[in-house]
Amino acid sequence: MLDPVIEFFERIFHAIGRGFGVVIAAILWPFVTVAGWYSRRGWLVRIPVLVVLVLLVAGYGHFIWVAERWTNYNPDYPDRYEFASRTVSPGQPLDPANPAQCAPSAIVQVTGDLIDFNINQNTWVPSMPLSKAGLFGLEWKYTPFLDNKAAFQLGINQVIRRTTVELVDRLGRVRGTSQINQNLQNARQAMAYDEDAWWLTFSPPFVQPSTPERQREALRALTAFNGELEKCTGEFDARADNLLQFLDRITGDIGSTSDILRQQMEASNAGWLDARADDRFWFTYGQLYAYYGLLRATQSDFADVYNDRRIDIVWNRTAEQLRSALDMTPFIISNGNESSWIMPSHLATMGFYVLRVRSNLVEMRDILER
Template identity: 55%
Template sequence: MLDPIVNFITRIFQWIGRGIGFLVGIVLWPFMWVGRWYGQRGLILKAVVGAILAIIVVMYGYFFYVTQFWTGFNPDYPASLAQARESTGAGDPVTPDAISATVAGEPEPTCKPSAIAGTSADLIDFNVNQNAWISSMVLSKLGLFGIEWRNTPFFDNKAAFQLGINQVMRRTTTELVDTLGRVRGTSQIDQNLQNARTNLAWSETAWYIGWRGPTRPTPSVYREAITNLRNFNTSLERCQATFDARADNLMQFLDRIAGDIGSTSDILRQRIEVSDAGWFDLRADDRFWFAYGQLYAYYGILVATRSDFAAIIAERNLTALWTRMEGQLRASLNVQPWIISNGNESSAFFPSHLATMGFNLLQVRSNIVELRSVLDR
């Protein structure tokens, strides 16, 4: 009685095995053909081809290493800045009576540097010096057999994280140039900040050769932005630059940050609506890590903002609200799933990490809007 059923199940597994074997054969056929071709060549050609293959293997090995191992990643990186909080704001005199150096017998004034500029320089350093900049690497541009890495489940998480940080750096340097680093209407743009903004506007995927010929790779241009920001802080310490720590400037900066975070939360929402493939959504991971990179960078920038606008925050009684916002920002960085899932929000088996990240973004945005409304009273 059971023989027909057993035979049917056996045939099903045989068909499945043949199908898998057929697919494996299709995948391995090019490699087998190359192997046969290689075995029939002369010694010199074998050596040349072997050297090229060895270089490719080494390049992919390095690419695997730099995409999987993150150097200097620490969600608590602003802790030292938070512990060294002062009541003075950026650009304010800090040692008006101390003589650090003398010029013609007169004391040289010393002012407080900008924590926003310093933190931005550190984050760019983290992106391009402590780690390799993934997006401009030639293997990142080649993808997987011509398929962009972001359309595969491999090698794109760190790149998306770095791009999220870079988005924040571009926003921050723009605000430093337009409002924070000058007295609007009465002072010229600081050249160091202008150069930093220009350098960070460079293409995120530039390699040594582009469509128009030789060009500068992205990391080398971003390294110049680090120098520009630190030069600005050096000038500010010497009281030779401006940081306009006014309440309306802080309010505008918070508006820009809230808008940036809101835009990213909308990107996550669109992805959630387009797909609920759970663990198999190949675009969910880069969306998640881009948003995570933004939160990672804004955590440091907002801690730095509290330092630069210390007098305004104390005057407007924003300390408790700001502390709560920082705590929620830090808590959101604890969400670090090994595999990103974009499942239906009511699913019992496929979590929705994008929904969780979107909630964290909107929570932070809500706190920023509340701070802004208090400033506007």
């Protein structure tokens, strides 16, 4: 009685085995073909090909090591600044008896440290040649491999770009009528540079500054501006309307990211098989990672405004939500149906955190507008 059932399952397993065999054969076919061609060639051809293969293996080995190694990642990094101990606004004397020594800006310091984290403590992945080459010509962002760190770095970079613009336009000048600070202008221009530039290019002049080089220029410019503040020669306008505008820009930036998550959720519910879900997730994570430190720095630089308008309660709730979002680090990012119990929707969960943070920022703006 059981023989037909057993034969049925045997046929199924044999079909599955043949299917795996076909897939493996298709994967190995190019390598087998190349190996056969290589074995029939003389040493004048073999040696150059062998050198190229060794360089490729070493290059991809280094790339994989860099792309998977996250150095000095710490979601609690803002704690080391001890913002609570800073009681003087940027550019104001630390001691009334010594007007030649003033306070630096926490926003500028954190922005510079985020640049240092991205390009000095870690290798800037997006401009690496093998990162741009992808997997046999397919961009890494369309695969589930080796793009998480690059997306995380790009998310941080987005925040740094936004902050340098605001520093030039509003925070680093008095009421928008004073002269633009040259160091801040240099930082903004450097951060506006291409995110994936390598030092060699196919277009004239064929040699160009790489993205890390330009970002190091921005880091030096931001450090120089904070030096001006410490010498009481720089300007930082810590007014309520400047804080409102800064929060408004951050709210818009986070809102745009929320829409990107929504579009990806609507475009696919393939769960763990959605190759774009991971880079969308880690780009958003990088933004929240950077904004967590910058918003805490903002509370320090605008302490008088926070205390005067009594927005500390809303801000503390925002900080808690940002920190909670940074606890979400799944091993594999899934973009499944929101009601699924096998393939969860990590994008929906991250989007929930983003919207909570955004709603609190809107509430803070409303308080400042009253």
